[in-house]
Structure formats: structure tokens, C-alpha cells
Amino acid sequence: MTGADVEHVGGLELESEFEHQPVPASHRKSTPAVAAVWFGFPMILTCAVFGGVITALLGFRQGLLAIVLGNVVLMLYVGALSYLSGESGLNFALVAGRVFGRYGYTLASGFLATIVVGWFAFQTGLTGLTVNQSFGWNEKLVTLLAGILFIAITFIGIRALSVLGMVAAPLFLVVAAVALWLISRTGGLGDVWNYPGVSGGAAATSIGAAVTLVVATFADSGTMTGDFTRWSRNGRAAVLASSSAFPVANLVAFLVGAVIVASGAISDPQVNGGNFLPVFATGHGWLLSALALVFIVVNLGSVCTHCLYNGAVGWSHILGSRMRLLTVVLGIVGTVAALAGVWSLFLDWLNILGVFVPPIGAVILTDYALRRPAVPEEPSGVRWTAFAGWAVGALAAGIVHFQAPQYVEVLVGMLAAALTYAVLVLATGRSGHRARPGARVPEPGSSRA
Structure with a gap:
């Protein structure tokens, strides 16, 4: 690589993230490598929770319909935006500049880049809370350590997100399979198809509202997909990469939550959704407890790193700076917000803004x-x-x-x-x-x- 293609940070030589220009053809990556970035992003516990909430309110069959329809919308929307960046090599901020103007784009790009930093803070705080509830560890300390870890991974760049995706997605499948196996041992998967929902089915909500929930879950990073898919060889490869997330990974995560709620294994499912962590986190020996701890950090870390990357790429272009510097700055801001406890106030606002x-x-x-x-x-x-x-x-x-x-x-x-x-x-x-x-x-x- 030439000097313009690398960044020297201390003794590290890291690949340029091309914040202010298209990714050159010489630096485009294989379809599996880009797909790994997207594949590991939506296959997370959060999506399983939402899939369970939808199922609890609609019943399994209508919940399944809403989940599928929402993923079709995401597939078409994110796929089309991915094609643009795959063809051009432009990140979201550069694409927005061509549409909203060379000054006007700062509002559109800054708006999204700020929302995703909010999600970073929310998920980092959630990491500390989840570990505390599952193992009794100090919530603030875990939150701080998690924030530092997530910042460090994002700092490395797109390569680290690809590797993390290769770990996060298979780990989710393993943990979900174990949870389903534990539930099946008690006969809980016998009549999932006919699960009516907690309030007798569709009276609790509508399919339209449920579809909106599915789409809104990834409306922000899905719109900023160019930050990831600009690394693809071309537009077609970018669409293939994004399709690994929508519908594949996202659909799997939502369906896992739906099945677990329909099995009757979750108490108060309209609130807890498809959170299957308690199913295997405790009471099944140290091995599953250790697996649960790794799963929490890797799973929520996948969300945090991707969101922080989106935010850092966006704000670095707006400010004429570098992605890695903004990763540290925004990561510190998000971690401080998580430590202060204000992350718990973000959820409703983030969901509304996502619309x-x-x-x-x-x-x-x-x-x-x-x-x-x-x-x-x-x-x-x-x-x-x-x-x-x-x-x-x-x-x-x-x-x-x-x-x-x-x-x-x-x-x-x-x-x-x-x-x-x-x-x-x-x-x-x-x-x-x-x-x-x-x-x-x-x-x-x-x-x-």
C-alpha cells in the first residue's frame, strides 16, 4: 500500500478508511468479507427480543407475516442504497452530498451519525446491565470495560468489523440452538404454529405497526449502508452483501425470538420479548454460563461497533477529520453517557427518530x-x-x-x-x-x- 492508503498510529500501520473519497478499486474487498460485516450486525439478541414482542402481540402466524414483510422492505431499501455505494465506492456522507448539496448534506448526514452514536451508548449501557443482572458483576465497571473494548475494535476499521461478524453470527446460532434445545426438553415447542398471542392475537396491535417496528430497528444503519458496502467490488456484489443481513440474518434473529415466545418459555413476553438469555445463562453449569457471558459481549459488541463506525465515518467527513480520531471522541462520549445512566432514556427517542x-x-x-x-x-x-x-x-x-x-x-x-x-x-x-x-x-x- 502507498503512503496515502495507510494510517500510522503509534507503531500500527492501518488501512485508510477513505472518509473523503471513493474507495479505490485496488482496495475493494471480496463479497464474503463485506457480507460478514452486514451478516453479523442484525443477528443479535435485540432483534430476537423484538421478534418475540411482535409474536406476543399478534400471535405466531400473523407475527411471522409481519416479520417477513418487514424484512422484504428492508431487503429492497437497503439493497438499492447498497447498489449505489457499491457502484461508486462512496460512503453515505458522500452520497448525501450529491443529493442534499455540499453544505446541506451535513444536516442529513449529521442527523443519522448522531442517532447511531445514541444507539452505541444505549447498547453499551445495556451490556453492563445485562451482565449485572445475569452474573451480579459491577454494572459501571463492565460498562466502562465494554466501551473501551468496542472503541478499540472500531478503531481498527472495516477489517475488524468483518472479523467480528464472522464470530458474532455463528455464536448467535449456537446459543439460540442451545436455548431451543433446552426448551424442547420440556416439550415447549409442541404447538408453536397455533400460538394466539397474549391478548388473543391481532387485537393487541396491527400488522402494519409490527412491520414498522421491523423496519425501524435498522432504519438508521440501513440508510447508512454505504459506509459498509462501498468496499464491495461493484453494485451487484454490494446487493449480495447486504442481502446477507436483509432478509437472512435479520429474519433468523426475529424468528428465533418469535419461536421462543410462542413456545411459552418467556414470562411477560409482551415486555421481555424473545430474550432467551435467561433460558441458559444460569442453572445449567459453568460452561453455559461462560458461553452466555461471551455471547453478551460479542453480540451487543457487534451492534456497538457497527453503530460507532457509522457515526465516526459520518462525522469525520463533516468535520474534515479522520474516522479513527472520531471513533475515540464519539466512543468516549457514548461511553460516558452509558456510565451516567442516561442511555436508558434514549430508546423511545431513538425509535421515534428512526421513523x-x-x-x-x-x-x-x-x-x-x-x-x-x-x-x-x-x-x-x-x-x-x-x-x-x-x-x-x-x-x-x-x-x-x-x-x-x-x-x-x-x-x-x-x-x-x-x-x-x-x-x-x-x-x-x-x-x-x-x-x-x-x-x-x-x-x-x-x-x-
Whole structure:
């Protein structure tokens, strides 16, 4: 690697993360390597919990339908955004710069980069709490050590996320299989298909609301998928890599939680969901207890590192800095928030904000559809048409969220954003500007590279 392709940190020589430019072809990675980054991200206990909550409220069959539909939406949405970055090598901030403007993108990118740092804080705090509840260890100390570990892994870069994914996903499958085996020994898997739910089925919630929950779980990092899939060889490879997460890994995690709740093994399932950790964490010998401890750290660590990576890549481009420096800064901020206990206040806000994220991706995809195959000109400072599309989409999603949650609010928001943006762009006649023949097309933010 040349000097421009590496970063020297102390005695370490680390690969450049290309925060301010497309990933060059020489540094693109194999499809399995990129897929490992995504595959290990959604196959987590959190998704099993949500899968169990949906099943408890809807019953198994309707819960299964909602889970499948939500994953189809994620597959199409994240896959399309992944294709763009796989073809171009651009991270989310660079893609957003071409749509929202070279100054305007800072709002869209900064919004998402801040949300994912909130998720890092939440999951780091949850790591300490879970270990404390399972083993009685000091919650604050575990949270601090977990935060330091997660920062260190993220600091290494995309290679570390790939390796972590190769460990996290198989470990989830092993632990889930053990939990299901323990449940089956008591005959708990006999009539899963006919499980009616805690309130007699669909009366407790709607399929539309459940689909929204599935999509909102990964709305933020799913929109920022370019941070991961820009490393793919091309657009097709990027789609294959993201499909390892949606529908495969995410569907597996949700279904594990659904089956465990439908087996009757979880007390108060509408609250606890498919949290299968208590099934094997205690009372089955030291080996399973040790496995449970490793599982907690690796599983929640997978979420934390991916979210911190998204946040660091986004903010490093906005600030004209480096991903690794922002990893340390944002990681410290998130860990302090976790230690202070404020992480427990984040969940409702993060879920609500997640509803307003998909319209951003819808505007980006619509822009690509309208402008292709035109070569983009240097973006203006702020593209108000893109912000208008996002605002209308977010408003529509918010209205449905608070007034008609039985409908799929994320789809409403995406459709409203796409239609608004398309109408405005076509009305102003700016759907397909081309650069002058032979003109150099600068990357948004290239002056900071």
C-alpha cells in the first residue's frame, strides 16, 4: 500500500478508511468479507427480543407475516442504497452530498451519525446491565470495560468489523440452538404454529405497526449502508452483501425470538420479548454460563461497533477529520453517557427518530432514478428540493406514527418523500443536469480530503 492508503498510529500501520473519497478499486474487498460485516450486525439478541414482542402481540402466524414483510422492505431499501455505494465506492456522507448539496448534506448526514452514536451508548449501557443482572458483576465497571473494548475494535476499521461478524453470527446460532434445545426438553415447542398471542392475537396491535417496528430497528444503519458496502467490488456484489443481513440474518434473529415466545418459555413476553438469555445463562453449569457471558459481549459488541463506525465515518467527513480520531471522541462520549445512566432514556427517542430516517433514503434513491445516467455536476450548497422531500416524508410518517400507527408509517414516509421530491425536481427542470463534456466532477467535500 502507498503512503496515502495507510494510517500510522503509534507503531500500527492501518488501512485508510477513505472518509473523503471513493474507495479505490485496488482496495475493494471480496463479497464474503463485506457480507460478514452486514451478516453479523442484525443477528443479535435485540432483534430476537423484538421478534418475540411482535409474536406476543399478534400471535405466531400473523407475527411471522409481519416479520417477513418487514424484512422484504428492508431487503429492497437497503439493497438499492447498497447498489449505489457499491457502484461508486462512496460512503453515505458522500452520497448525501450529491443529493442534499455540499453544505446541506451535513444536516442529513449529521442527523443519522448522531442517532447511531445514541444507539452505541444505549447498547453499551445495556451490556453492563445485562451482565449485572445475569452474573451480579459491577454494572459501571463492565460498562466502562465494554466501551473501551468496542472503541478499540472500531478503531481498527472495516477489517475488524468483518472479523467480528464472522464470530458474532455463528455464536448467535449456537446459543439460540442451545436455548431451543433446552426448551424442547420440556416439550415447549409442541404447538408453536397455533400460538394466539397474549391478548388473543391481532387485537393487541396491527400488522402494519409490527412491520414498522421491523423496519425501524435498522432504519438508521440501513440508510447508512454505504459506509459498509462501498468496499464491495461493484453494485451487484454490494446487493449480495447486504442481502446477507436483509432478509437472512435479520429474519433468523426475529424468528428465533418469535419461536421462543410462542413456545411459552418467556414470562411477560409482551415486555421481555424473545430474550432467551435467561433460558441458559444460569442453572445449567459453568460452561453455559461462560458461553452466555461471551455471547453478551460479542453480540451487543457487534451492534456497538457497527453503530460507532457509522457515526465516526459520518462525522469525520463533516468535520474534515479522520474516522479513527472520531471513533475515540464519539466512543468516549457514548461511553460516558452509558456510565451516567442516561442511555436508558434514549430508546423511545431513538425509535421515534428512526421513523424519520427512511425518507432520506427515499430521496436519495429517487434522485438517482431521475438523474441516471446523467453525470452529476458539482452539487450546489443546499438543494432545497431534497430537503422538501425529506420534510414532507418525515411529516407524513410522523402523522401516521401518532395518529394511525396501524399503518406502515415507514412506507408512507418513503412514498411521500419520493413523490414530493420527484414532483419538485421535474417541475423545476433539474432532473438530469449533465456536466460539461470532459469536465472533472469533484466529490462533495473533496476540499477537505
